[in-house]
Structure formats: structure tokens, C-alpha cells
Amino acid sequence: MQEEIKTDNFEKFMDDYTNKYIHVCIENNSIDSKLFDKYGVKRGLRDKNGKGVLSGITNISLIKATDMVDNHIVPCEGQLYYRGYNIYDLVNGFRKDGRFGFEETAHLLLFGDLPGKSQLEEFQKVLAKNRRLPTNFVRDVIMKAPSKDIMNSLTKSVLTLSSYDDKISDNSLENVMKQCIMLISVFPMLAVYGYHAYNHYECDESFYIHRPMDSLSAAENILRMLRPDKSYTDIEAKVLDLALVLHMEHGGGNNSTFTTRVVTSAGSDTYSVIAAALSSLKGPKHGGANIKVVEMMQDLKENVSDTSDEDEVRAYLHKLVRHEAFDKRGLIYGMGHAVYSISDPRALAFKKFVEMLAIEKHQKKEFELYSMIERMAPEVIGEECAIYKGVSANVDFYSGFVYNMLGIPMELFTPIFAMARIVGWSAHRIEELINIDKIIRPAYQSIMVPKVYESLKERSTPKIDTNYLKELQLSMKEESC
Numbered sequence: 001m002q003e004e005i006k007t008d009n010f011e012k013f014m015d016d017y018t019n020k021y022i023h024v025c026i027e028n029n030s031i032d033s034k035l036f037d038k039y040g041v042k043r044g045l046r047d048k049n050g051k052g053v054l055s056g057i058t059n060i061s062l063i064k065a066t067d068m069v070d071n072h073i074v075p076c077e078g079q080l081y082y083r084g085y086n087i088y089d090l091v092n093g094f095r096k097d098g099r100f101g102f103e104e105t106a107h108l109l110l111f112g113d114l115p116g117k118s119q120l121e122e123f124q125k126v127l128a129k130n131r132r133l134p135t136n137f138v139r140d141v142i143m144k145a146p147s148k149d150i151m152n153s154l155t156k157s158v159l160t161l162s163s164y165d166d167k168i169s170d171n172s173l174e175n176v177m178k179q180c181i182m183l184i185s186v187f188p189m190l191a192v193y194g195y196h197a198y199n200h201y202e203c204d205e206s207f208y209i210h211r212p213m214d215s216l217s218a219a220e221n222i223l224r225m226l227r228p229d230k231s232y233t234d235i236e237a238k239v240l241d242l243a244l245v246l247h248m249e250h251g252g253g254n255n256s257t258f259t260t261r262v263v264t265s266a267g268s269d270t271y272s273v274i275a276a277a278l279s280s281l282k283g284p285k286h287g288g289a290n291i292k293v294v295e296m297m298q299d300l301k302e303n304v305s306d307t308s309d310e311d312e313v314r315a316y317l318h319k320l321v322r323h324e325a326f327d328k329r330g331l332i333y334g335m336g337h338a339v340y341s342i343s344d345p346r347a348l349a350f351k352k353f354v355e356m357l358a359i360e361k362h363q364k365k366e367f368e369l370y371s372m373i374e375r376m377a378p379e380v381i382g383e384e385c386a387i388y389k390g391v392s393a394n395v396d397f398y399s400g401f402v403y404n405m406l407g408i409p410m411e412l413f414t415p416i417f418a419m420a421r422i423v424g425w426s427a428h429r430i431e432e433l434i435n436i437d438k439i440i441r442p443a444y445q446s447i448m449v450p451k452v453y454e455s456l457k458e459r460s461t462p463k464i465d466t467n468y469l470k471e472l473q474l475s476m477k478e479e480s481c
Contacts, residue, residue, distance in 0.1 A: 031447065039445045045253075050338060055440075056261065058252045059083070060109060060427050065340045075390055078340040078348075082249060083108050091242065091349050100217035100238070101245045102420075103127060106184065109249055109427045110177070128214035130185035131221070134164045138193055138209060146197035150415045151282035153194035155275045158183065162271035169269050171433060179270040180426035187422055188218060191415035192225045198411065219244060222419070226408065236406055239357045240416075243402060246346040246395055247417050249424030251339075256280035256287070260425045264432040265440040277425045278418055287414040287421075290400035292333040294410065297369075297401075299326045307369050314376055321384040334397025335377045341390035347397060354398045361405045370401055 036043055045053040064079040080087040082105065090108075094101040107115045107123045115123060141160045147153050161183075162168045167175050193209060200207035210230055212221040219241035223232040252261060259280040263273045281287035303325065304312045319325035320332050337344055358367035374393040381391050403413055454460075 035445075035447060041445060046338065052253050052338075055258075055442075056252050057435075058428070058431060059112070060424070060431060061249045061251050063251045063339050065342075075341040078337075078343045078345045078392075080250070080345045083112050083114075085114070087246070087345055088349060091245065095238075095242075100219060100241045102218045102241050102248075105245045105248055106423045109423050110180070110430070125214075126181060127185045127218075128212075130182045131189065131212045131214070133186060133189060134161070137161075137164075142190065142193045143197045143201075146194065146201045148198055148202060148411060149282075150191055150194050150198065150411050151278060151287075151418070153198070154187070154191050154415055154418060155278045155282075157190040157194065158271055158275050158278065161186075162269065165271070168271065171267065171269070173430065173433060176270055176430060176433060180422075180429065183270070183274055184422050184426060187415075187419045188212070188222045188225065191412060191419060192222065195226075195409060195412055195415075199409075217241060218419070222416070223406070226412075233360070235357055235360055239353050239402060240406060242350065242353055243399055243416070244420040246350055247399075247420035249421070249427065252428055254286070255283070256421065257424060257428050260428050261432050262440045264429045265436060265438065267439075270429065273429055274422065274425060277422075281418055281421065282414055287417045289333060289394070289396040290403070290417075291410055291413050292327075292331075293397055294400040294404060294413075296320070296326050296333045308365075310372060310376070313369075313372060314380060317373065317377055317380040318384065321380060332373075332377045332381065334393055334400075335381065336391045337394045340392065340394065343392045344394045346395035347393045350395060350398050350402075354402055357402060357405055363405055366401070370398065 042053050045055070060083065062081040065075060066073045067076040082090060090105060091101065094104060103124050104115060104120055107120065141157055142153070189212065196207055196209065199205045208228060210225045212225060216224065217237070220232065220237045222240060223237055224230045252258060256277045260273055260277045263276045284292065300316055301307060304316050306312055316325060317332060321330055323330045355367055358364050374397065378391045400413060403416065408416065
């Protein structure tokens with residue numbers, strides 16, 4: 001048998017095996033959807049109206065999408081607060097002063113207070129001093145086995161960094177804070193260098209490594225490290241900085257932050273926790289939405305002769321929702337959110353700066369197309385679908401357009417999300433460690449039926465053990481509560 005596997009094409013061998021038995025896997029793992037209602041299971045930990053199961057308490061951020069009016073819950077304009085501060089006030093504050101906001105907002109989320117001038121300068125210095133990788137790390141880790149999937153490369157680098165930490169499993173708050181600040185500081189380097197390695201070894205392009213500068217902000221350093229000539233304009237850096245701030249935190253219930261909480265509750269180390277969060281974020285249902293928006297817009301241009309014609313664009317949107325265009329999943333990407341209905345405050349805060357960048361980049365016509373779709377899409381969705389709440393553009397609708405204008409390759413779209421969101425993950429990890437000393441373990445209702453064990457010689461069709469069925473069902477019900 002071993003010789004056969006060696007001589008045959010291994011990939012074909014495995015394809016044949018999995019194709020042969022996949023139907024058995026599907027048959028034995030499929031669950032009647034009616035059972036979720038029968039047992040009161042909220043799929044995705046959200047009810048049919050989109051309200052999430054309450055599973056924790058946080059003081060880090062607040063997402064507001066509804067008001068209570070006359071004892072009725074009604075949708076309202078979306079609001080987002082970081083540590084008690086409205087996101088609009090934070091953005092307007094550092095924009096008014098012409099400052100970059102990433103470092104200031106990171107300090108706020110990590111420590112709970114807005115920094116004063118001296119505190120901000122001190123924190124900026126700490127971040128700058130942590131923008132260092134171990135000797136030969138780029139050569140020995142990042143440049144080895146480069147991948148187009150930069151999120152996987154980033155995860156590999158994070159886990160490998162743990163090998164250089166003598167206090168990897170020390171979960172004291174002081175040590176965890178040091179580890180989090182270090183990872184926040186080096187994430188842009190790990191991601192951008194990972195892309196350069198892939199672009200060189202897999203795409204045969206030039207390879208270059210630009211060191212970050214201590215005097216620059218996170219956004220400036222990202223553009224400096226990414227571009228061959230290290231140059232960028234002020235508006236480019238400021239818009240990227242705003243994107244980082246708006247993606248930095250979004251409550252404890254989003255998939256990657258909840259993953260952070262779950263793995264932290266198990267007592268795991270910081271590197272493993274952040275690697276788990278990265279694995280969650282890379283999923284297309286979470287961090288990859290802006291890529292789908294860009295791909296959808298490209299498909300629109302290929303199938304609509306005049307993108308300034310509202311009737312033609314509207315017809316394409318109807319085809320999207322009817323599963324007749326693009327990936328035929330029935331979605332207008334960048335529209336709708338699990339919580340927000342009337343508006344996503346991040347998208348509103350972003351939009352005027354997106355327009356400014358579009359004007360500088362001579363992309364005003366493209367911006368107008370995005371604006372047209374933002375206006376028409378909710379109408380089209382409302383005409384085609386039965387929806388339980390309003391639909392509006394989310395922050396991912398414009399972020400991919402922005403990254404394209406900045407010349408950021410698509411492979412780095414989700415890693416840029418991670419460069420921002422690691423701040424939120426770190427804040428939630430610390431809050432979990434301070435307040436909770438209990439592993440997160442929700443219940444699952446088992447619908448398994450007992451079977452009679454047969455020896456290998458006698459095995460055929462599984463036989464149900466009817467005598468034990470009732471007793472086992474009762475014990476499974478108790479276990480799941």
C-alpha cells in the first residue's frame with residue numbers, strides 16, 4: 001500500500017479518497033434546520049432580528065444602532081464610541097489639529113484615557129522603540145516559504161516571534177501589555193515585508209526592505225515601507241491613518257474579538273491569542289469584505305456599458321440580488337451590517353476624506369459611481385428582499401476603493417485591517433484578564449442517537465440501540481443546559 005501511494009500521483013490519490021467519502025461526511029453531519037428553532041438555538045449567536053446573544057460586558061467601546069421610543073426599539077443613526085468618546089469627536093479632534101490619530105486612539109483603547117501631550121509623546125516613543133524585529137528575522141522567517149496569503153504569513157510570523165520571548169507564557173498584566181505593544185508596533189513590518197517577499201519570489205518583482213522611521217506615524221511608515229521610493233503625500237497618509245482608526249475596534253461581539261476573548265479565557269499566551277484572532281479575521285465573512293467590493297465593482301464595469309447611467313447600474317444591482325451577476329451569491333458587497341441599519345458611522349466619517357483623496361488622484365468619476373451605488377443599493381435590496389432592518393453602506397464599501405487609490409495591493413487589504421484591529425484585540429485581552437477568571441464554554445444541544453457496537457467482521461449498517469435511546473437523550477439534554 002505504501003509503495004502504491006509513492007508511485008501514484010499523491011494529489012490524485014487524496015482527491016479520489018476524499019471524493020469517495022465526502023458524501024458520508026455530509027450525510028452524518030447534516031442537521032435539520034428546524035431543530036435550531038425547536039431547541040431555541042440562535043444560529044451565529046444572533047436571533048432572527050439580528051440581536052446578538054449577550055455573552056459579556058465591556059467598557060472598551062459601544063455600538064449603538066437603536067433607540068427606545070415609547071417602550072419600542074426603533075432604529076437610529078449608527079453611533080460608535082471608543083472608551084466613552086464619540087468616534088466623530090475623536091476624528092474631528094485630531095483632524096482639526098492636523099495630527100495623525102492612530103497613536104492617540106491606540107493609547108485611549110489600551111489605557112482607557114485620552115493622552116495629554118507628554119503622555120502621547122511618551123507613547124509614540126514607546127511604539128517607535130518597539131518597531132524592531134529580532135536579528136535576521138526577515139531573512140530566516142519572513143523570506144522563507146512566502147505566500148500570497150499574507151494573513152497566513154502574518155500569523156506564522158506572530159507565532160514564530162514567541163520563540164524569541166523568554167516570558168511567552170507570563171500572563172501578568174505588565175508582561176501582556178509589553179507583548180501587545182510590541183505586536184502593535186511590528187504588525188506593519190511583518191505584513192509589508194511578507195508582501196515584498198511574496199512579490200519577489202512568486203511574482204519575480206524587485207525585492208526591497210525599507211526600515212520604519214521613529215519620527216513617523218504608523219500610517220506614514222506603512223506607505224514608506226510599501227513604496228519603492230518611500231514617498232507619499234500628506235493626504236494619502238492622513239486618509240490611511242483615518243482608515244486605521246475606524247477599523248481599530250468594534251465591540252466584543254465581532255468574530256475576531258470574540259475569538260480573542262475565548263482563547264484568552266483558556267489561559268493561552270498573547271501570541272497564540274493574536275494568531276487565533278488573525279485566523280478569524282482572514283475569513284471572507286469577516287475581514288475580506290472590502291476585497292469583494294473591489295471585485296464586484298470590477299465586474300460591474302465589465303458588464304455595464306455606461307457606469308454613469310443610473311438605469312443601467314440599477315439593473316446590474318437587481319441582477320446581483322437575484323443571484324444573476326458577479327459571484328451569484330445574491331449580495332451587494334459593502335451594504336448592510338450585523339448591527340447597524342440606518343447608517344454605519346465609520347462609513348460616514350470616512351466618506352468625505354475618501355472624496356478628498358479621489359479628487360487628488362483624479363478619481364472623482366469613480367467616487368461618484370460608489371456614491372450612486374451607496375444611494376441606490378438599499379432601494380434595490382428593499383425591492384427584492386424581505387429584510388428585518390434597514391440597509392446602509394458599511395465601512396468596507398469605501399475602504400477597498402481607498403486602498404486601490406493608495407496603490408496598496410489587494411493582498412494587503414485584510415492585513416491592514418489587522419494592523420488596526422490588533423489594538424482592539426489587545427484591549428479586550430487585557431480586559432478579559434482583569435475581570436474574568438472563567439473559561440468561556442457555551443453549550444451545544446446533542447441530537448446524537450445511540451448505536452449498537454459491532455466488531456469489525458460484523459460491521460454493516462449501524463443499528464440504533466433503542467433500549468438506551470431514551471435514557472441517553474435525557475442525559476444529553478441535562479448536559480447541554
